[in-house]
Amino acid sequence: MRKTILSTILALLTFTILQAQKPTTPSSSEIFESIQKLNFLGSVLYIAAHPDDENTRLISYMANHEKARTAYLSITRGDGGQNLIGPEIGELLGVIRTQELLAARRIDGGEQLFTRANDFGYSKNPEETLAIWNKEAVLSDVVLAIRKFKPDIIINRFDHRTPGTTHGHHTGSAMLSFEAFDLAGDKSAFPSLLKQADPWQPKRLFFNTNSWFYRSQEDFDKADKSNMLSFDIGTYYPLKGMSNNEIASLASSQHLCQGFGRLSQRGSQKEYIEFLKGDAITNKEAIFDGIDTSWNRIKGGTAIGTVLHAVENNFNFKDPSVHIPQLLEAYKLLQSIQDEHWKTQKTEELKSIIEMCAGLYLEASAETPTSTLNQNVKINIEALNRSSQNIVLESIVQNDGKTISKNLELKNNDPEKFETEYYISTEEKYTSPYWLNKKGSLGMYEVENKAFIGLPETPRNVVVNFNLKINNTPITISKDVVYRYSKPDKGELYRPFEIIPEASAKIVEHVIIFSNDKERDVTIAVKAGRDNLEGFVEVCHPKDWNVYPEKQKISIAHKGEEQTLTFTIIPPKNQSEGYISPIVHVNDKDYTKELIEINYEHIPFQTVLLPSESKVVRLDIKKSGENIAYIAGAGDVVPESLQQIGYNVLTIKPEEISTETLSRFDAVVVGIRAYNTVENLDFKQQLLFDFVADGGNMIVQYNTSRGLKADNIAPYALKLSSDRVTDENAEVRFLNPNHPLLNYPNKITQKDFEGWTQERGLYFPNSWHDKFTPVLSMNDKNETSKDGSLLVAKYGKGYYIYTGLSFFREFPAGVSGAYRLFANMLSIGKEDLKLESKLNN
Numbered sequence: 101m102r103k104t105i106l107s108t109i110l111a112l113l114t115f116t117i118l119q120a121q122k123p124t125t126p127s128s129s130e131i132f133e134s135i136q137k138l139n140f141l142g143s144v145l146y147i148a149a150h151p152d153d154e155n156t157r158l159i160s161y162m163a164n165h166e167k168a169r170t171a172y173l174s175i176t177r178g179d180g181g182q183n184l185i186g187p188e189i190g191e192l193l194g195v196i197r198t199q200e201l202l203a204a205r206r207i208d209g210g211e212q213l214f215t216r217a218n219d220f221g222y223s224k225n226p227e228e229t230l231a232i233w234n235k236e237a238v239l240s241d242v243v244l245a246i247r248k249f250k251p252d253i254i255i256n257r258f259d260h261r262t263p264g265t266t267h268g269h270h271t272g273s274a275m276l277s278f279e280a281f282d283l284a285g286d287k288s289a290f291p292s293l294l295k296q297a298d299p300w301q302p303k304r305l306f307f308n309t310n311s312w313f314y315r316s317q318e319d320f321d322k323a324d325k326s327n328m329l330s331f332d333i334g335t336y337y338p339l340k341g342m343s344n345n346e347i348a349s350l351a352s353s354q355h356l357c358q359g360f361g362r363l364s365q366r367g368s369q370k371e372y373i374e375f376l377k378g379d380a381i382t383n384k385e386a387i388f389d390g391i392d393t394s395w396n397r398i399k400g401g402t403a404i405g406t407v408l409h410a411v412e413n414n415f416n417f418k419d420p421s422v423h424i425p426q427l428l429e430a431y432k433l434l435q436s437i438q439d440e441h442w443k444t445q446k447t448e449e450l451k452s453i454i455e456m457c458a459g460l461y462l463e464a465s466a467e468t469p470t471s472t473l474n475q476n477v478k479i480n481i482e483a484l485n486r487s488s489q490n491i492v493l494e495s496i497v498q499n500d501g502k503t504i505s506k507n508l509e510l511k512n513n514d515p516e517k518f519e520t521e522y523y524i525s526t527e528e529k530y531t532s533p534y535w536l537n538k539k540g541s542l543g544m545y546e547v548e549n550k551a552f553i554g555l556p557e558t559p560r561n562v563v564v565n566f567n568l569k570i571n572n573t574p575i576t577i578s579k580d581v582v583y584r585y586s587k588p589d590k591g592e593l594y595r596p597f598e599i600i601p602e603a604s605a606k607i608v609e610h611v612i613i614f615s616n617d618k619e620r621d622v623t624i625a626v627k628a629g630r631d632n633l634e635g636f637v638e639v640c641h642p643k644d645w646n647v648y649p650e651k652q653k654i655s656i657a658h659k660g661e662e663q664t665l666t667f668t669i670i671p672p673k674n675q676s677e678g679y680i681s682p683i684v685h686v687n688d689k690d691y692t693k694e695l696i697e698i699n700y701e702h703i704p705f706q707t708v709l710l711p712s713e714s715k716v717v718r719l720d721i722k723k724s725g726e727n728i729a730y731i732a733g734a735g736d737v738v739p740e741s742l743q744q745i746g747y748n749v750l751t752i753k754p755e756e757i758s759t760e761t762l763s764r765f766d767a768v769v770v771g772i773r774a775y776n777t778v779e780n781l782d783f784k785q786q787l788l789f790d791f792v793a794d795g796g797n798m799i800v801q802y803n804t805s806r807g808l809k810a811d812n813i814a815p816y817a818l819k820l821s822s823d824r825v826t827d828e829n830a831e832v833r834f835l836n837p838n839h840p841l842l843n844y845p846n847k848i849t850q851k852d853f854e855g856w857t858q859e860r861g862l863y864f865p866n867s868w869h870d871k872f873t874p875v876l877s878m879n880d881k882n883e884t885s886k887d888g889s890l891l892v893a894k895y896g897k898g899y900y901i902y903t904g905l906s907f908f909r910e911f912p913a914g915v916s917g918a919y920r921l922f923a924n925m926l927s928i929g930k931e932d933l934k935l936e937s938k939l940n941n
């Protein structure tokens with residue numbers, strides 16, 4: 101069993117391409133290219149920080165032109181960004197971006213690796229980044245990746261010498277790579293990793309430079325390039341019918357959640373890499389200069405090379421299966437090679453080529469997409485040989501321990517189909533991303549199984565191994581069990597087969613705000629992973645909170661169905677916060693997780709299990725005013741959050757803005773980046789300013805300084821900058837402690853700036869008309885104070901407020917101080933209105 105898990109991991113490292121996708125049906129030109137790659141024994145590792153940092157032009161060039169085994173090591177999974185295609189953020193966004201990277205690699209021919217570092221959000225310098233990441237742990241992961249992948253060449257996307265010029269994660273990734281380059285080959289460094297891989301010294305380290313790093317194209321054109329290599333990454337591949345840069349565009353267009361869908365490019369284009377360290381280059385045309393990339397590089401390899409070069413040189417495009425005898429000869433020679441790294445790597449490649457040449461179709465598909473533990477699942481096996489070679493299916497060995505002898509000759513184009521049962525034992529693990537199984541820290545994932553570190557996804561353990569004899573040579577080909585189905589409007593579809601708990605529960609709202617001490621109902625949805633689920637649910641809660649009823653029964657007839665239950669939450673009298681979490685008891689087992697499904701067309705279906713919990717916040721908050729118009733920008737949950745604390749919020753479109761419409765509201769709030777993303781809002785500015793002059797309040801949240809679609813975002817001059825405060829714990833100074841924004845109706849104190857998440861704010865204005873009053877001052881370490889985070893100006897009878905504070909992040913995290921301050925912003929100038937002493941009382 102252990103061995104099969106290990107070989108699954110190896111197979112995953114090498115052929116992530118085949119994971120849980122529709123089976124690929126390679127053409128003979130694709131087989132030929134695989135043989136070309138088989139005959140190239142060199143490798144390149146590209147290193148950067150995030151999904152989308154990677155230069156797909158260069159990765160594709162290394163994989164398809166140089167024929168090198170190429171991988172992208174992304175230090176993080178990109179959890180910290182924004183999602184343009186759906187509601188997933190945080191770790192769930194990291195799951196999507198992991199899959200988008202794998203999708204990109206399926207196109208550009210690379211492999212994908214990661215470290216345990218978490219993308220915790222924007223960081224100004226590598227010093228901060230490496231402090232939050234646990235530098236030693238991430239460095240160890242980079243060293244491990246190098247020792248396992250054994251690259252000849254490493255290419256950094258970013259410059260390790262210029263901290264502060266880009267995201268700290270970027271410079272950090274290059275600094276780690278620069279350091280790991282020397283440590284990977286030093287057996288005294290990270291000795292605990294030696295159990296997993298031997299030391300490995302890469303030959304050369306480069307930096308993938310371009311004009312961006314030189315201020316301008318002009319400066320870059322003039323730069324001394326004697327230390328650089330260049331490549332024409334627009335080279336055309338007739339076997340693919342595509343240029344390298346066209347492939348690269350298709351690959352980077354997989355980053356859909358980041359809005360990277362783009363037009364393809366063609367034609368000659370230069371890409372540069374700057375030599376940093378390692379063996380000097382004498383031939384500037386060759387990145388692998390002085391490195392033996394032929395079969396001669398391994399002991400006993402020359403004979404294998406002779407056989408395989410003959411296949412490559414005389415390749416039969418009409419019938420690749422004629423090469424199977426030679427490929428088997430090479431396969432047998434390869435098995436006696438001492439070098440475990442090359443033996444494993446090339447055996448996997450060769451097996452796959454033999455499989456492709458024979459037109460073999462081997463599939464194990466379950467009759468159901470999911471199963472719980474301790475269940476038998478029906479599996480349909482299909483085995484088909486589409487060549488005249490002699491292939492015998494000796495037996496099927498399943499990872500559940502079952503062996504089925506067959507001894508069936510697979511006759512040319514005569515499919516063998518049969519059924520088997522696969523037992524999902526009680527010891528089996530649920531399907532979920534391995535890095536999310538345990539709660540990590542701000543900067544790091546916690547990975548229990550050390551063998552998984554670096555892998556893009558959790559290796560699947562429901563596997564069927566086909567023991568074949570091909571022309572009498574025993575070869576085992578393993579297949580993950582999949583689920584195959586069809587939809588009338590979509591055709592044939594594949595999904596990974598998954599193991600799920602028999603019960604999971606979710607609380608519909610992830611943050612529940614109580615703006616007074618009145619009880620509130622929450623809805624808990626329990627989902628059955630199997631038929632006839634019976635049990636009961638209770639809700640854990642903080643000591644000073646109460647929940648009733650104590651427990652409720654569940655009874656669900658069908659797998660996949662949900663039952664919703666209503667519990668009443670009673671908050672304490674005073675400000676307080678904590679977490680509530682449902683527990684589903686079924687027989688003698690407790691289930692505490694929520695099952696999240698991620699379903700997009702460009703990536704395989706994903707299930708994620710996360711602890712089921714919701715934050716409950718009892719706010720001590722007062723407010724004036726009631727009706728708010730919201731103008732949505734790039735998307736945020738500010739309207740829902742304001743509704744939670746009792747405001748009536750109506751989202752209006754720019755075309756709906758009129759004096760008449762506005763007269764119904766106490767305030768207008770403009771969503772994040774509205775002036776960057778919303779067309780025609782500019783035309784309505786005067787109406788909005790008139791609304792303020794007439795006594796309304798207008799609050800504008802952050803916009804980026806570049807790409808503003810409006811000339812005047814404020815009634816008085818205001819200049820946006822890229823000033824930001826990324827330390828969420830940065831000290832906040834009150835410039836004007838008596839200002840109404842800090843006193844009415846809620847008295848704001850330092851406590852209100854505790855527990856903020858990710859950052860204080862971004863794109864603060866750095867100059868403003870003297871009609872504006874700055875209220876707060878803050879800054880990151882070693883920087884001058886930034887006073888533009890919250891600016892307020894009286895305009896006519898009302899108030900205009902511009903704020904770069906990150907309310908859009910703090911509200912969904914249930915940060916009470918952010919709610920109290922925002923209530924003051926909405927209430928300013930309304931002191932004369934009758935103040936509700938407590939909301940809804």
Ligand SMILES: [Zn+2]
Pocket residue numbers: 149150152153267270
């Ligand atoms: Zn990046």
